[in-house]
Amino acid sequence: MRYAILAAALAASVALPRVAQATDLEVTHWWTSGGEAAAVAELAKAFDATGNKWVDGAIAGSGGTARPIMISRITGGDPMGATQFNHGRQAEELVAAGLMRDLTPIAEKEGWKNFIKPSSLLDSCTLDGKIYCVPINIHSQQWLWLSNAAFEKAGVAVPKNWDEYVAAAPALEKAGIIPLAMGQQPWQTSLAFQVLVVALAGPDGFNKIYKDKDAEFAAGAEMAKVFDAADKARAMAAKSNVQDWNQATNMVISGQAAGQIMGDWAQGEFQVAGKVAGKDYTCLPGLGVNEVIQTAGDAFYFPVLKDEAKSAAQDVLASTMLSPTTQVAFNLKKGSLPVRGDVDLAAANDCMKKGLEILAKGNIIQSPDQLFSADSLTQVNDLFVEFFKDPKITAADAQKRFAEIVAAAD
Structure with missing residues (x-):
């Protein structure tokens, strides 16, 4: 749904002078799993090293849970120092309302356009020619994560693509293994669907849906x-x-389930569990069918603040997040790819290397967050939550409803 912005909160602010004074800065985000927490710790450590202090404002749950809380605080006059969103259209109303800082001066000073790759990442932070966020990583949804032990127990080879995976389901079930692990958060079912679109209808099909609204x-x-x-x-x-x-x-890490369709942030959980890519688990980008990297990811926005010291600290945090050292440390823990095209990732595991190779080939698509409004994506999420919960809804019925959503999407 759209979040109404009160007219009284719409006044644009004037630029504040920056002062070199260390201070505490609250940063809100929804990274609370084991792998995510390890990655956040790298950001906090880098920021604390500047003499400032990262005050962690983690909100348990997912982005769908956290964003309304973040937005309510900003529009209600209680802004944090920095807040996570996915780079795309999620914060466009806050930007239009004048509640987010224009980062163009620091972006131009540090030459963000010269090293943030692909350029669509920074484009997603730009409104009316001004830059309002710091893209911090590239997260791709298009992955199938497989437990090698589960397939060994079932007596079948680890699949190389979606069709082989589906064909292995009966043997997995016979061995007491759940073929596909899937949580009940609304975005997870629509994510799985989006991954299937790219794999089976191809990048062109994906763009016809999410970009062209065909x-x-x-x-x-x-x-x-x-x-x-x-x-x-x-x-x-x-x-x-x-x-x-x-x-x-x-469930996949423990072998209780054979696989999961999930973004590359799942790597962080495998890493925390001490699992090794290529040995304990297998990753199939594009479900082993269409190897494509989606240029989605996380970004940080900086609400307009009245405190000069905290405003100055916002600049420091923005710069720190994009430093080569921070980019490497954070993304190795997060399982994502860096937004900088000039950093050394020799320590990357097998799955991250696959992602880097696909990115280098230019096999990329934008994310639904960058193409659909939050309203339209909520409708898609609701449809697939219902579809996955209710077997009585046929594939044909779901497709008809989906086409109606696409027709009205903005």
Whole structure:
């Protein structure tokens, strides 16, 4: 839904002078899983090293839970020093209301356009020619994470693509293994669907849906194949009774489940658990069908503050987040790719290297967050929550409703 911005809160602020005075700065985010917490610690350590202090404002749950709280605080006159959003359209109303700082001066001073790659990341932080956020990583959704031990127990080879994975489901179930782990947070089911779109309808099909809002394509034969695959995924995940995404990831780590469709942030959980890519688990970008990297990810926005020292600290934090050292340390823990194209990632594991190779080839797409409004994405989320919970909803019925959402999307 849209968040109404009170007219009284819309006054644009004048630039404040910056003073070199260390201070505490509250940073809100929704990174609370084991891997995420380890990554956040790297950001906090880097910022604290500047003489300032990172005051952690973690909000348990997902972005869908945290964003309304963050927005309410900002519009209610109680802004934090910095806040996480996904780079895209999630904060555009706050920006339009004059409640977020214009970072263009520091971006131009440090030459962000010269090293943030791909350029679409910074474009997603830009409104009316001004830069309002710091993209900190590249997160791609298009991954299938597989437990090598689960397939060994079931007596089948680790799949190389989606079709082989689906074919292995009966043997997995016979061995007492849940084929597909999936949590019940609304975004997880729509994420799985989006991944299936890219894998089975290809990047062009994805763009027809999310970029072009092509309702005719959404209702057509190519998308019918995607909905049939979603129906199979629903059956494979029928016994996956967990809520959070990292709980589903832990099912794969423990071998209770064979696989999970999830973004590359799942790597952080495997790493915390001491699992080794290529040995303990296998990762298939694009479900082993269409190897594509989605240029989604996380960004930090900086609300307008009246405190001069805290405003100065915001500049320091923005700069620190993009430093080469911080980019490497944070992203190795997070499982994501750096936004800087000039850093050394020799320590990257097998899965991260796959992502870097795909990125280097230019096989990229934008994320739905960058293409659909928050309203439209909420409607998609609601549809797939219902679809995955209710087997009585046929794939054809879901496709018809999805096409209607696409037709009205903004």
